Amino acid sequence: MPSRIAEIRLVSSHREVYEPCDDSFALVDALLTDRTNLIEHNPKICMEIGCGSGYVITSLILLLKNEVPGVHYLATDTNPIAARVTNETLEAHGVEADVICTDIASCLENRLAGSVDVMVVNPPYVPTPEYEVGMEGIASAWAGGENGRTVIDKILPVVDHLLSEKGWFYLVTLTSNLPAEICLMMRKKGYAFRIVVQRSTDEENLLILKFWRDKDEESLDKEVFMSQFSRSFSSFMENQRR
Ligand SMILES: C[S@@+](CC[C@H](N)C(=O)[O-])C[C@H]1O[C@@H](n2cnc3c(N)ncnc32)[C@H](O)[C@@H]1O
16 A cells, blocks of 8 residues: 655655654644545645655645645745755655745745645744854754744744635644744734644654634633633643543
8 A cells, every 4th residue: 555654765865954853753643633634625735835855745745645636736945955855755756746945935925825725834943043043054954043933933924925715734833932922923813723743752842733714713812812722732632641
């Protein structure tokens, strides 16, 4: 039976490109967990920002390939070697996407405005000194500036601009990125959220969040929202333990 996600042995690599790691696996697990919903969602355009090795976008394509016809896949990365490696990974799995070397989604923003149905992002989220953000090569894969939020905070408005009315957005975050604040920022743009996957490793506590437009959600009051987030987190953890 063909694999539903990318095979690590077929994922191309380069020392200047982020290797699939716990965060990449958690993001793909989130997509696998949501597979039935993704198929019913019937996306026309799916996109990844920061594709690195191509493991995530290739997995997304394989997840939907036989179930949802005619999907257009795109992936971007600032690192030109990552763009090359992603193309190699796609080719090794016999699938296709447009891979563009650009900052977030520059040069695509007009063409794709309001049309992306599924967006996936595993951003550089590690808290680092600000000067490390956007450095050339592998450092740009993880360096996230203060609270690991510098690149994330640039990505959020772009995603809002690109997502279609029914668009879904999957985002990898760390506890130190203050995910409740990220959810509040997205709430202010009219999005609801849910935690799809939580992973604790020796080094980090990861949350994969999913956002979608929901104009009816209540409360923009910060304190009320933060306690809603805590309750969502506790009930997610409770369900995990069962
Ligand atoms: C944590 S890695 C994730 C790689 C891959 N998606 C995965 O999950 O294995 C972050 C990726 O984002 C890319 N990146 C960093 N800043 C970016 C930006 N401003 N625009 C696009 N890609 C960016 C990095 O080059 C790196 O490949």
